[in-house]
Amino acid sequence: MAAAPPERPRVVLTTLAGVDGRITLRRDQVLLEPSVGERWRAAWPDDVEGLLARRDAWVEEHHAPTATLEGSGTFVVDGTSSPWAQVGGPWDHPDHLPRRAPHWFVVVDGRGRVDWRFTGDDTTALLVLVSRATPPGYLARLRKLGVGWLVCGDERVDLAVAVRRLGGELGVRCVRADGGGGINGALVRAGLVDELHVVTMPVLVGGLGTPTFLDGEPLAPDGVPVRLRVVSVERGAEGSTWTHYELDGA
Structure with missing residues (x-):
């Protein structure tokens, strides 16, 4: 191979x-809804x-x-706006990695739309991929929850940059995109x-x-x-x- x-x-x-x-x-429903x-x-x-x-x-x-990679569309339907879009001051938020774990649950959420309930456990850490256009209020929310993020792009998340950084900085050798x-x-x-x-x-x-x-x-x-x-x-x-x-x- x-x-x-x-x-x-x-x-x-x-x-x-x-x-x-x-x-x-349907496009207006997510599978995480029990029904x-x-x-x-x-x-x-x-x-x-x-x-x-x-x-x-x-x-x-x-x-x-x-690392398991997901998009924010797994968690919210199309058209969902960030509750934190108008919250926060100037954008000055470098990478934030408050913890490390054997496995990463990585989610692309450059628009800051997901209000997280699961933030990780003993073996898995939630990690959000963001850009320099992500609402500062959302990053403040992640920090309060103890969730890390990597900044991977300007106007939107650059997946090529993100995947390389998962390997180079976190030691990930295989990403499962699910x-x-x-x-x-x-x-x-x-x-x-x-x-x-x-x-x-x-x-x-x-x-x-x-x-x-x-x-x-x-x-x-x-x-x-x-x-x-x-x-x-x-x-x-x-x-x-x-x-x-x-x-x-x-």
Whole structure:
């Protein structure tokens, strides 16, 4: 298996989707809402949990990722504004790392939209990726909660910078990207994804605008699709599949 470029950690993207690529029920709902998550899981065929468990065990055995990367869209719906947008003085907030842990739960939240309840435990530290445009009041909120952040960009979070910094400054050698279509699409467009593990289940959601596992910016007018190499395919008893891909050049 090809190694990741030495200047950054390997990025392994994992997802669960219906055959139409949808990863949730509607754009205005998040799976963390109990009623939404229950309806989503009710559609899972019986073979999905086993495939997910085997996929996760494979990723852990072969790469042992020490950072899990998510986007803020996992936690808040589109259109959510920062409650701290008007709070705080001049922007003067360098990196803040109040604690370290064996594993990092890393979330891109340059707009400062997530009001955190989980901030970590004995083995995992929450880390937020922000930019110099992030509301100062949000950073003050993170500091009060004991949550760290890395500044990775000016107007928005630069994912290439962020991934390199996770490796260079925190010692992360593999990042598992397990977020939604926005951050997944941004990682692919930036050329940061090395391999992809997709569990596809025989379920249809449909709906114009319903999130897929690869959204974000459209392909450039002169762009070409990203080529994938199929490494392996495992099929479950109910027709769900776990497909392991590598990206060309990875």
